[in-house]
Amino acid sequence: MRPFSYARAGDVAEALAGLGAAPDAALLAGGTTLIDLMKLTVMTPGTLIDITALPAGDATLDAIAATADGGARIWALARMSDVAEHPSIVAGYPVVSEALLMGASAQLRNMATIGGNLMQRTRCTYFRDVTMPECNKRDPGSGCGARQGIHRLSAVLGTSESCIATHPSDVAVAFVALDATIQVVGEAGERSIAARDFFLLPGDTPWQETALGENELITAVTLPPLPPGTRSHYLKVRDRESYEFALASAAVAIQIGDGVIGHANIALGGVGTRPWRAPEAEALLIGHQPSTALFAAAAEAVLAGAVPLPQNAFKVTLARRTLERALATVAGDHLATGETR
């Protein structure tokens, strides 16, 4: 770890001023990614601006508030564990609660914040080990070590020649599925970014990972209200039962009325270079009776554009089946009988 200076921001303005004053400053919230990457010298900020003590803009900072339209607003500094267990999230957004509880470990969830979760970096070894000769994300132009080397855990969707690194977050997959918006603030003021636009494809610039401006910070994530009767679920498949990143995951929210799917939100995790929204699958489902054949077709549509490599080819089938299972789980009794295997 490189030596760094440490400052504690008293309010948002102070944090933004600190960011503006030091080009190599970084914001410290839970620190579960940042400190890790500083120890590995992947990130070498000269200044850490600790924002964990930021006072509330209103009394609800660090918590979850209902929005006027019936949605929920999660403050950026809320801890993963607090959000996961919050009654309004457990009742209204099971997919968010489940995604949070399947992320990291209990100890990490007690430290990590929602805003920090959205800013976590890929687990790709070629990125995390600075002595590896190739990583376009860490060292632009050096090449992609994973593509030629070990890529069992790499992405199959949204990849480019320069980067195949998987986005690691679980809850971001739920946010992207649910059409959440991310509130950010900078010196120019506040703005909202749709979660699906917040995460960028690697393209030729894999080091540009989010739409967050250089001197901006995340203040909240807003979840829109879901149609009445919506059932949501997060299914995560991984090599071990807990404390591991997804090989494939699916965040689904479906509303079924009169035996027909009226509303569908779908995103995949563990397989994309960003949390992977699946509009083609949603379009296939809406207006139709839920059935295993329909779900299989929807899953097929999402993975149609997958570009697998030898070691991660299994992820294409695995992701398809993960989505099919997640959809079947939320469809429950509505699933047309006689079509089960």
Add this chain to the structure above:
Amino acid sequence: MTEIVKRAWQSVSTTLTDRTLARSPEVRPVAIGTPLSRVDGLAKVTGAARYPSDVLLPHLSYAAIVESRIARGRIATIDAEEAAALPGVLAIFTHENAPRLHKNLSPQVDAARWSMGSDFRPLQDDRISFAGQPAALIVAETFEQAADAASRLHVTYEEEPAETDLTRALDDALPAKPWIGKAAYNRGDVAAALASAAVMVEQEYGTPPQTNNPLGLFATVASWEGNQLTLYDANQATQNVASSAAKVLGLTLGRGGVDVITPFVGGAFGAGLRAWPHTWLAAMAARELGRPVKLTLTRSQMFTAIGRRAQTVQRVALGAERDGCLVAISHHGTHDTSRDEDFVEALTQSTRMLYACPNVETRYRVARLDRSTPTYMRCPGESETLFALESAMDELAVALDMDPVALRLRNCAEQDPAHERPWSSKSLRACYERGMELFDWSRRSPQPGSMREGNLLIGLGMATATYPAYTFPASAYACLDADGNALVRSAATDIGPGTATAMSQIAADALGLPVARVRFELGDSRFPRSPQQGGSMLLASVGSAVHAACIDLKEKIIGMACDSPDSPLVGAAAETIEVREGELAPRDGSSRGERYEAILARAGVERVEANATSQSFTRRLTRSCETFGAQFAEVHIDVDLRTIRVPRLVGVFGAGRIINSKLAHSQLMGGMIWGMSQALLEETTYDQRLNRIVNASFGDYLVPVNADVQRIEVEMIPEDDPYVNPIGVKGVGEIGMAGVAPAIANAVYHATGIRVRELPITIEKTSVVSRES
């Protein structure tokens, strides 16, 4: 194996009598067999226990290793300007300025004679022979300064083509020279028997390199006083490390030489059986700087600096009659070692004796790769051997349409077929039968894929477990103080099984004292001789010496009483006296007794002492000593997602006398969990383009978490073994793991019909696409 083991083997094989055994004293088990909690448990959970990395000394400095990024070649340039200018940096050692280290053992590796211990020495020249090799050592005032400077030392290399793929090196493999047994073994005529066998299976199996990964980072604190070196060091054998350090640094052993202090170790699992370069680097730097140096390995360095499990490729052929009787076993295995050092273990060894079979051949070869030197890792050799052999036995059961347990019972060896001599004890039939009962094996329907609950395919599998029951020479010191408390000492280490606790139980019963009156001290090379804590031999070996020393001590004091005119026991024959709770009395109650304290007080002595040495390996000449067990696994595999979970493991073992049932249970359970880890998760992954490890962290190298571990049942069949050693102990550190991986692989086959012959059995290997195909 380590030098001390080799010496031990040679010395004991020429010893024909065993003083301790011949006396075979009757000891009433009071403490022995009870589930006593750890005597050092409180110190461990409260943080009072000081591990090597906790040691702080005045003027302590901190060292950090700079590792090579290439696997093979030469160091071209070292630019130390930036690192040297950083605050707190005290010294930078490279091959250009590091003191020379002794290389007493032959540097020449004779291609025809694989031998042990042509040890690699760090920072002696510009050659690089594995990625992770120390290229420089930086010492600074603080840990943080040393680590920062290490990341700012700029080394360039002249890289040469390297090879880290064992499958491409097999043709260059040479016969191994194992420390026990031979590389090639033949019994009968395997080729002829295979050719005429009614049923034959032949397959290739693979096990990956794995990393020991103890939770405690290995650390050395080196401190010099003149020519006297003290090493606070994480290891499994204080005296191995002391003798290695003495050789490498050109010192003598003992006072004015090298002492190794290791009271606690945060796990090792084989990685601490020998001394490694980081220990010498710390000692070298401390001598040069004239102040103590602490060197703690990073987690990623733990993957290259202290060994790993070797990778194996094995081919097994089995021939049988239609009734399941084995007629031939052929088992050829190869594993890797490094360019510099010759690592050997016990690959294919179990195959010679596990089943009654007239025709058996085994071949054991070793191939060099540009990887760090392997070492022993829990259940070394046997777990890899049994994965191949016991998977093949399952394939044979399928080919015969025979129950897998019935096949093993049919071929159960009633005597050691390799040595044609009886076992010291063997409860394997009872283990199979009790295991079947516990596991409810009868519910198993033989057809693969025939058992299902909802989305879950259910698979039931089993395998035989075995591990040698070694006993090596050991010594112990015991004394009884005037206050009636005993102190017992051995140079042994405790890497976690609860050595001090079990030894206290043995000593307490031998002395006739409550356990609370016994203190057992270990982890100091100046204490009486101990073998390494590995190969499941420490309790058997040191326990025998402790037993002998305490019996000697007790008899000395009994003699003092019987000879004293003022004792109520005067004139009694020593053998008629027994001691209970510190009170000496005639067994028949013919006179009143007397306490230890009273005897010492009357004699006016502060303490009575005894030393004993146990050399109890000799019974192997007439009896074969092995631990056996039967292991059963249930797996649940999601029919679509192919996730593999293990809801239940059952292990039944015949492991001699159990000194502490709680500790033994924990050891066996831990071994079984590790077997599950070996089966499903663990692999040290190399990028064979860069010849480097890509998963050298606990985030990337997966081991089971609590959620993976469900129902684990352990039972021990009581064994009264008068032959294995004076205390009848066989050791339980390794056997718990031995058969788990094949039992799980066999259960995966039963669930899916898919035979996975290469570990670990990850999700893609049970064919996620099989539904379509």
